[in-house]
Amino acid sequence: MPTKRRRIDRRRKAQVTREAVALFVQCEALYPIRNAHFMRECGSDGRCGECQAYLDAKLKLNDLLGIEPWMRDIEEVDTAEPPGDLDPLRAKAWRRTWQLRCALEAEVERAR
Numbered sequence: 001m002p003t004k005r006r007r008i009d010r011r012r013k014a015q016v017t018r019e020a021v022a023l024f025v026q027c028e029a030l031y032p033i034r035n036a037h038f039m040r041e042c043g044s045d046g047r048c049g050e051c052q053a054y055l056d057a058k059l060k061l062n063d064l065l066g067i068e069p070w071m072r073d074i075e076e077v078d079t080a081e082p083p084g085d086l087d088p089l090r091a092k093a094w095r096r097t098w099q100l101r102c103a104l105e106a107e108v109e110r111a112r
């Protein structure tokens with residue numbers, strides 16, 4: 001139903017605040033580093049400054065967007081359709097995160 005879809009879109013848009021966009025940009029920049037360092041010690045506390053900065057930004061972003069610990073991180077959600085092996089709840093969460101990611105990327109584009 002179009003009415004219902006519009007309402008969801010507004011709610012997503014409302015979550016895409018300037019703070020969320022800034023955190024998203026930060027996460028996007030740091031994610032490749034974190035990914036390369038994943039599963040190995042890269043600092044004195046097991047984490048280098050960049051990995052720590054990524055995790056801090058990600059936690060804040062997840063908090064703002066309502067991404068729960070059991071859900072995939074926004075950087076992992078890189079296709080509109082979820083992988084086939086996700087259960088219905090996680091698949092639904094994937095699609096929601098995808099909508100948020102698209103909204104955030106649109107804001108980043110607009111700001112360029």
Ligand SMILES: [Zn+2]
Nearest residue numbers: 037042048051
């Ligand atoms: Zn690191």
